[in-house]
Amino acid sequence: MSIRFPPKLVPGDLIAITAPSSGVPRHLHPRLELAIKNLEKKGFRVREGDCLRSQHKNKSACKISRAKELMFYLTDPEVKAVMPPWGGDLAIELLELLDFNQLAQTEPKWFVGFSDLSTFHFPLTTLSGWATVHGPNLMDLGAKELDPTTQAIWDILESDRGTVIKQHASTAFQIDENQWGTATDAGFNLTQRTKWKHLDGVTSSACFQGHLIGGCLDIISRLAGTSFGNLPLFQEQNSDEGTILYFENVEMAPCELTRALFSLRLHGWFNNLKGVLIGRSAAPEVSDPTQQNYLDALRSSLGDLTVPVLYDVDIGHIPPQISLVNGARAAVLFTENGGSVTQQL
The missing domain is CATH 3.50.30.60 (LD-carboxypeptidase A C-terminal domain-like)
Incomplete structure (x- = not known):
């Protein structure tokens, strides 16, 4: 299977935010809002999902709702990237509910993050042929200033296909x-x-x-x-x-x-x-x-x-x-x- 790379992100692109694993509890909504604001400062449009700003029994919503929303955003041609706030614990509940065959026939978009999101990264690449980014979560990008290692995620997301990106060990x-x-x-x-x-x-x-x-x-x-x-x-x-x-x-x-x-x-x-x-x-x-x-x-x-x-x-x-x-x-x-x-x- 050949790996397919999503196109680079450019100002005006739509980024969808959904929490397929853990949601964001109320006391951390200010951090989420800062992360969203930073995306908007870069010129991106942002769409929030229903499975995002709540947390109960280690998840943002029931597995059916999380799976439907994730599939909707992964297959919506208007969405150019899906950036969950972070990982969590129970993403594995969704695997049998996602259609990786359909995603193999869908134009890829950037799926970004780490931790429990590895549950999706792995089959998106091995089954659907998507290149995905294992890197800082959206909540990491809510900082006023990013260190150079974290900032380098934008070198990947905003670069043309074929670009060579070199990252060094952090200081x-x-x-x-x-x-x-x-x-x-x-x-x-x-x-x-x-x-x-x-x-x-x-x-x-x-x-x-x-x-x-x-x-x-x-x-x-x-x-x-x-x-x-x-x-x-x-x-x-x-x-x-x-x-x-x-x-x-x-x-x-x-x-x-x-x-x-x-x-x-x-x-x-x-x-x-x-x-x-x-x-x-x-x-x-x-x-x-x-x-x-x-x-x-x-x-x-x-x-x-x-x-x-x-x-x-x-x-x-x-x-x-x-x-x-x-x-x-x-x-x-x-x-x-x-x-x-x-x-x-």
Whole structure:
């Protein structure tokens, strides 16, 4: 299957906002409104869905309403991008209600975000052939000032097809997940020095190329073995240029993470890859030296791979994050001084 890239966004384009997973509770409506205002400042028209400004039992609305609204926006020719406010927990309820065959026959539009939105990114790319953006959520874009890493999402969304985009490792990252709190227009608190690392602890440089695919491991590991998570088929379809798998862990403790990664091994996900990118982990670390920790989990499940495995990359819930286009051809460069990802749209 060839990957189809949506056209670039231009002033006057319509962006739809719906929450197919968690909605936005009332106390965070000011942040949502700032994010919408920032879209409008860039010249975009914005349409809000009904499944957005409410939250009950971890979701914005019932699964039927969420699925219908998401499909409507994904197939509406007037809509040029769908930007949910963020992820959540229960997007998986929608998968059987979405028509990915119909979407394969529909002109693609940008679908943007991360976390639970990986539930949709993965099949949109592998089943429908859409290039999608795993990057900052809409709520991240409500800041008064964006850091350069977050700002780079617009380089992707507003560039012509065929453009080559190079993103570098951030200078610094925020130590915890973002909670927004009462600082409505705040950006990220970037206090910790960023350093991408090679899993073998020895290799000081690496370079590899392939088609990007991945997302939040908590989500995509649950899709493995189903029609919505057939990575081996994607690898087969892109065998000439190879595949780069990326993921990040948000909640899994080390032993659960180990089980998830070994499950993916048994599903063949780590066969015939060009490389692996792993984002900073947001899950609690284990301090007891007699217990399995995060790095133990990575080494025990991935340490014997014969391709580069980089971790603490700018991906996921510990911001900021680079914007990765699922399905795009990419080249990853890693050195002891940093790293970069170059993508062709």
